[in-house]
Amino acid sequence: MKKECFSETTKSWRATKHIALAVLMGSGALGAIHVQATENNQRAIVAEDYYQMVFLGDLALSPNGEHLAFVKTTTNQERTGRKQTLWLQRGTDEPFQFTRHEQDFAPRFSPDGRYLIFLSGRDNGTALYRIAMAGGEAAQVLKLEQGSISDVQWHPDGSELLLNIRVKPDVDDPRQKAEDKGPQPNISVITEAVYKRQGGYLNEARSGLWHYSLTSHELTSITGDTDWHENGAQYSPSGDCVAYQSNRHELAHEGYFNSRIYIRCGDDETTVPAPEGWAGNPIWITDDQLAFVYRAEQYAAPNVKLFDQAQNETRILSAEMDHSPSELTYHQGALWFIADDRGSRPLFRLALDGSGYQRVRGVGDSMSDLVMAKNASNVAWVEENEVTAPRVVTAADAEASANIITQFNDALVAELDLARYEVISAENERGDVLDVFFLRPKGWQDGDVYPLILNIKGGPGGMWGHQWFPEKQLMRARGYAVAFVNYRGSSGYGHDFADQVRLDYGGADFRDNMVAVDAVLDTHIWIDTDRLYVTGGSHGGFLTNWITTQTDRFRAAVTQRSVSNWISEAGTQAFPPLSMITEFGGTIWENYDYYWGRSPLKYADQVTAPTLIIHSTDDHITPIGQGEEWFYALKANNVPVEMVIFHGEGHGLSRNGRPINLVERLNRIVDWFDRHNPAINGD
Numbered sequence: 001m002k003k004e005c006f007s008e009t010t011k012s013w014r015a016t017k018h019i020a021l022a023v024l025m026g027s028g029a030l031g032a033i034h035v036q037a038t039e040n041n042q043r044a045i046v047a048e049d050y051y052q053m054v055f056l057g058d059l060a061l062s063p064n065g066e067h068l069a070f071v072k073t074t075t076n077q078e079r080t081g082r083k084q085t086l087w088l089q090r091g092t093d094e095p096f097q098f099t100r101h102e103q104d105f106a107p108r109f110s111p112d113g114r115y116l117i118f119l120s121g122r123d124n125g126t127a128l129y130r131i132a133m134a135g136g137e138a139a140q141v142l143k144l145e146q147g148s149i150s151d152v153q154w155h156p157d158g159s160e161l162l163l164n165i166r167v168k169p170d171v172d173d174p175r176q177k178a179e180d181k182g183p184q185p186n187i188s189v190i191t192e193a194v195y196k197r198q199g200g201y202l203n204e205a206r207s208g209l210w211h212y213s214l215t216s217h218e219l220t221s222i223t224g225d226t227d228w229h230e231n232g233a234q235y236s237p238s239g240d241c242v243a244y245q246s247n248r249h250e251l252a253h254e255g256y257f258n259s260r261i262y263i264r265c266g267d268d269e270t271t272v273p274a275p276e277g278w279a280g281n282p283i284w285i286t287d288d289q290l291a292f293v294y295r296a297e298q299y300a301a302p303n304v305k306l307f308d309q310a311q312n313e314t315r316i317l318s319a320e321m322d323h324s325p326s327e328l329t330y331h332q333g334a335l336w337f338i339a340d341d342r343g344s345r346p347l348f349r350l351a352l353d354g355s356g357y358q359r360v361r362g363v364g365d366s367m368s369d370l371v372m373a374k375n376a377s378n379v380a381w382v383e384e385n386e387v388t389a390p391r392v393v394t395a396a397d398a399e400a401s402a403n404i405i406t407q408f409n410d411a412l413v414a415e416l417d418l419a420r421y422e423v424i425s426a427e428n429e430r431g432d433v434l435d436v437f438f439l440r441p442k443g444w445q446d447g448d449v450y451p452l453i454l455n456i457k458g459g460p461g462g463m464w465g466h467q468w469f470p471e472k473q474l475m476r477a478r479g480y481a482v483a484f485v486n487y488r489g490s491s492g493y494g495h496d497f498a499d500q501v502r503l504d505y506g507g508a509d510f511r512d513n514m515v516a517v518d519a520v521l522d523t524h525i526w527i528d529t530d531r532l533y534v535t536g537g538s539h540g541g542f543l544t545n546w547i548t549t550q551t552d553r554f555r556a557a558v559t560q561r562s563v564s565n566w567i568s569e570a571g572t573q574a575f576p577p578l579s580m581i582t583e584f585g586g587t588i589w590e591n592y593d594y595y596w597g598r599s600p601l602k603y604a605d606q607v608t609a610p611t612l613i614i615h616s617t618d619d620h621i622t623p624i625g626q627g628e629e630w631f632y633a634l635k636a637n638n639v640p641v642e643m644v645i646f647h648g649e650g651h652g653l654s655r656n657g658r659p660i661n662l663v664e665r666l667n668r669i670v671d672w673f674d675r676h677n678p679a680i681n682g683d
Contacts, residue, residue, distance in 0.1 A: 044477035047666035065378025193576035255576030301495035340492030343465020426519035456536030460489030487512035549603035556676035604633035610640035616649035
């Protein structure tokens with residue numbers, strides 16, 4: 001398809017885009033445009049600042065709310081990995097490192113608050129340890145020779161632990177070493193459609209539930225030798241029952257979208273009644289009442305239901321929600337959750353009387369790792385935004401004023417010249433109001449002209465906004481204005497908005513990004529239209545490729561972990577045929593024209609933008625062949641192209657790759673734009 005075929009479409013964008021532009025503060029408060037002054041002692045952020053950044057998570061509150069445990073993650077000295085240390089705050093005292101090892105995580109307080117159990121990488125493998133809150137050395141509780149522990153909970157009386165263990169079905173006791181059978185072929189035998197995930201190929205291991213007695217030291221399987229995965233397990237308040245979710249559909253291992261909630265009391269297992277679909281995230285309210293999230297189908301709006309075990313009845317607490325609940329928690333008479341919401345991730349309260357849900361706090365921020373004390377009103381969470389690095393926050397209750405507990409990142413942030421987002425409201429051709437997040441370049445001066453980078457989020461689900469993600473601040477520091485938009489397909493803007501990109505890859509998502517660019521250019525006439533650049537990763541990488549085939553507006557592009565060919569992508573990535581059929585309206589053979597027609601590779605002979613390709617060898621979501629095909633296509637069509645391959649990295653390089661590689665990636669993106677910036681090179 002020739003580029004000129006899109007000229008009328010481009011004109012129509014300009015004619016139907018934003019009816020009115022309102023510039024809002026990125027904090028979420030409405031107001032006039034405000035450009036923050038730069039303090040004299042602040043400097044530009046550099047990619048290498050990542051090595052000093054501290055990340056926080058795995059929060060746990062003691063039942064009485066007096067003690068808080070959390071995990072502090074930092075870059076190791078070699079810059080090739082990360083250290084995870086366990087920290088504790090007693091009352092209102094300053095937090096301190098509670099254990100000495102550098103690979104401790106997932107702390108859990110005992111019901112009486114006297115002990116803390118946690119997972120650790122000690123002894124050359126993941127093991128479970130216990131330490132008294134009074135102090136002393138941590139003692140090993142359980143070490144597996146086969147399988148791995150993914151979650152652990154205390155029984156309400158403190159006598160035993162509920163473990164989620166991934167282990168092969170024929171293993172009776174994961175503590176015993178596997179039989180030495182001598183040299184064996186190094187192969188994977190694949191029979192199921194779901195055969196790999198990010199990280200590698202799957203084997204026959206299943207995620208099951210186990211009891212571990214802290215007195216007899218017996219390790220007992222709850223669900224037995226099963227072909228299914230069980231997870232999300234929760235003890236009832238009395239500890240007499242366990243609720244969990246599992247996909248036991250006959251096509252479960254083919255990727256069929258399904259899940260049921262099961263309740264096991266002793267040897268008896270019952271199924272929580274729900275229509276066909278996905279039921280998960282079980283949360284006990286009382287011994288008789290259980291809340292859970294339900295979706296009728298993969299792309300249906302979620303709702304929250306309440307099951308009364310005594311009456312064997314289910315009722316809807318909140319139907320057809322425009323927010324997708326995560327970290328669902330029961331606390332003091334209500335359900336609480338965090339959800340994407342127009343660039344923020346605030347806290348919501350869901351009433352049990354069916355009156356609905358409402359935001360409580362967190363607009364302009366992103367909240368995560370929410371914990372609420374079992375026997376008190378205290379709450380804690382991790383909080384961040386574009387100028388606030390992650391910090392642990394507590395409050396006397398969910399609506400009380402917040403107390404900042406950690407200052408690990410304060411000194412670094414105080415050095416840096418950072419800016420909050422301006423938010424430009426624009427309308428697409430459907431009438432959706434888009435939030436275009438925008439950063440002026442560092443040192444912006446009225447009367448000068450500046451380049452713009454369109455940075456495209458992945459997904460298409462998920463959301464960007466008020467998060468600590470310094471990549472955009474780095475681009476700003478290097479003299480570029482930066483813009484991104486939560487295009488159709490993104491979460492946080494309602495269910496209908498999120499559903500629009502399905503069966504329209506390269507359509508609605510592409511048009512929304514072009515509306516965003518036009519809105520920025522109309523609002524800020526000081527942007528040089530001859531110096532527009534584009535980058536993105538994953539679905540944003542696909543869109544970067546697609547955009548450069550559909551328009552020549554962009555001087556250079558950096559495409560990351562991208563898709564170039566939906567036909568080869570469908571056959572090599574981790575998602576099974578059933579998922580692709582749902583996403584693309586059929587198989588390759590049933591809907592070939594759509595797969596190929598929305599593949600950038602088909603139009604690669606229309607690309608003119610010099611392109612940097614960033615890809616990783618161990619990416620199983622968008623395998624490296626996608627980058628290689630794009631490299632071949634651009635080479636064959638004499639487009640200036642360079643490919644940087646990160647060995648041993650996966651799809652998550654930009655967030656959890658080895659620190660030295662993560663930093664290298666950041667530098668190479670902006671360096672590529674600098675190489676193609678005539679203001680720098682004198683072209």
